[in-house]
Amino acid sequence: MPIRQLSETVINQIAAGEVIERPASVVKELVENALDAGATRIEIATAGGGLNLIRVVDDGSGIAPGELSLAVSRHCTSKLSEDIHDIRSLGFRGEALPSIGSVSRLAIRSRTAEADEAMEIAVEGGKVSALRPAAANRGTQVEVRDLFYATPVRLKFMKGERAEATAITDVVKRIAVAFPAVRFTLSGTDRTRLDLPAETSDEDGRLRRLAKVLGEEFPKNALPLDALREGVHLGGQVSIPSFTRANALMQFAYVNGRPVRDRQIAAAIRAAYADVLPRDRHAIGALFLTLDPGLVDVNVHPAKADVRFRDPGLVRGLIIGAIRQALAEAGMRPATSGTAGMMAAFRPGGAPSPHAGPAGAHRTYDAARRGWPSGGFDLERSPSRPLDGFGETAQAAFAHRPGADARAAAEPPPETLRHPLGAARAQVHANYIVAQTEDSLVIVDQHAAHERLVYEALKQAIHSRPLPAQMLLLPEIVDLPEEDAERLASHAGTLARFGLGLERFGPGAVAVRETPAMLGETDVQGLVRDLADEIAETDSADGLRERLDAIAATMACHGSVRSGRRLKPDEMNALLRQMEATPGSGTCNHGRPTYIELKLSDIERLFGRR
């Protein structure tokens, strides 16, 4: 076949393959266009998971009649002048509309503020119709029907209507979080209506928008972020460690207002929570990075989901540092949903069967959402159990065992009540410390709490000074791809501080001369390869630190007070005071809460006093 120039339609269909992956990509492009046009109200309607119909109506600046036909041609945009490095809008490639037009039936109706009437243009499978007048308010209305009808192969790859509809919701939510001042409505025959009213564009408005998107419990369990380093600002909200999900879908990241799904940012969030969350739980929240557009390349991915930072290490450090600081400052905060779940557990008190009814269902939902492994907490198993702790059974146990006296002084001195965790009043079931503060009741899991305290102390000991290194009789030569060897060598200083001494050994290898003495006899090859992979992915050598922390965690588990051990009142109070003084003591090493708090007002409500 001779070489020839492809037709415009084929070129657009090829571009569409990259830009328009599924209906959600169309929604993303159209909503971004609306936002770039300065819309304050965006209405999205879909049918058939977006495959039958997508309609996006905005009240933005509109397209001048003379420019409509340009708008649907390739590489035509109003968003970019001649400098690709200075990108201040969401879109800039000039590919979206022609790409959509080449694979669907597209109709654009638009009216600018100055124009007397709206004009409409249609594109069907790449064929552009003539302009014709139409009736419309100011703004633009884009209608996409029969998406992918021109590319039947792609159509076959679509998931079910429901999955595509969900993907559209996800895209809209992601964008909506970044623009709290814009009202979004998403409706259609294939979904329940989502209405996000316009909020103020300040931090409060953003938090209210987040609450709409992530759930009303979120603001109560969120930590604000605010950090600035070398011209890069990080804002946003992340959840406290006891408010998590089983996947990372609810982590939203924005770079200069642009929603991104970046592996490095996700890895940084993971690293920041590494200590306080189990591996299979994920924090939720939204991160907003603001930096000079010249320091970030958004033109990496056709759908602009990936970005590339000029200094990825700086961004990673900023995210980890800011989240860790926020977590440390938050210190003493159990999830409100913890108490909410507990309240639910108490509520059926008067009901004939605590096992039946909606209360039970509510609790299961709560437990799953909160992410406490079931069984980790007796409350979850049986709604009637919690009552035991305060009921006759526990009291009877006390009465029969005067020798193992876990009762505190009859009246605690008022000053101890003022501590955040209050004064210890009793130990029940040989593992739970019941404490009283001025306005609440606190229950502490003594083993989980002490394990965390010991772990923090050990970690402190490990990281406060260079670690001893055991030198090797024969250097261990690890063969690696050249880039990996280079990356390892560039982190040699950090690694040496943790006791791993290595240096370049020819182009494609490193020689390990010493290993952390704490690891004992270890698999050097495996260790170094894992580290190389991790540095490649995250540009940091934290993996070694995590391995050492894991050893500390095991030692902490063995060196902490077990459940079943009777604690004297003074010991209980000492534990509470230490918990207050230790950052991160609100969750155990596995991410479960170490204590829960029940407000007096909640207790009063349980008894119908309020």
Added chain:
Amino acid sequence: MRVTLERSNLLKSLNHVHRVVERRNTIPILSNVLLKAEGGAVLEMKATDLDLEVTEATPAQVEQPGATTVPAHLLYDIVRKLPDGSEVMLRTDADGHTMTVTSGRSSFKLQCLPQSDFPELTAGSFSHIFRLDAPALKGLIEKTQFAISTEETRYYLNGIFLHAHETGGKLMLRSVATDGHRLARAEIEAPAGTEGMPGVIIPRKTVSELQKLVDNPDIKVVVELSDTKIRFTIGSIVLTSKLIDGTFPDYQRVIPSGNDKRLIIDRQSFAAAVDRVSTISSERGRAVKLAIADGQVTLTVNNPDSGSAVEEIAADYDSDPIEIGFNARYLLDVAAQLGGTNAQFMLADAGSPTLINDTADEQTLYVLMPMRV
């Protein structure tokens, strides 16, 4: 099969063979010991884990020849609990599925598996054969065993490297073990038959079983080996083992020859001092610092969490002062191996291997890599 034998003889032999049997097996017959009585007045027992096989013959009255296999640990536990001085009768039942163990008024029925299913560790032919005094073999093993690596990824270090080596015109039989942090080397004059033998790596489990079997000082051990298998015949016990298929590193390179700082110290007081000061560091991998100066060694352990310990010991030393750190456990291991009165340390600097040996035993040496603290 029907045999009668002294409980003490049966117990002694079972004690030797049953240790080879792993507690948990995926192949049921590997949990069993093979019992075989074929003419003559002996009962032969055999156990294997597919890498290592031990057989032992013990005197017995064979009333009806035959063979079967029964669970090894179970049989051992039964025989162990039988009264001292009793006689035991082992009899396979008519259906062949069970074996009855009778002693006095006790009787046990054990389930059997057919002896034809019992795996045979085919030895093939051996290329070299030589004889060693049991104590000499024991020495080669015991002096180096502690340094065997437990890191599975470097499988070629998971055993003792036994080979013939010529030094000063004399052929020596050497055993070497290392875990990458320290190295132990012992040697004896090579017995006839070792000329040209391949260097072999004897796996850790084989070493530890062998070490328990060579207690009788008067016995001659016959060693047969090829480059894949080794067999030790110790009286009536025969131990056959596969060898580790790998290349032992060129250990000569790590034995320093230019270390010129010579420290002589009383072994027992040194070991006791190391043990005392390391009390302060409960974690593994904690270093003992040795500050060596004129006539004296100062041992220091610093544990920022719990405190510090210092002890001084008189020593024979007249080179430049040096400070060097070692893993306390490694020092204790070496001190425990050196049998004599005085230990000799040959040092270079704080970052180089140190040579340690017994002043009375020039044939055994230890190399220890320092720690950086």
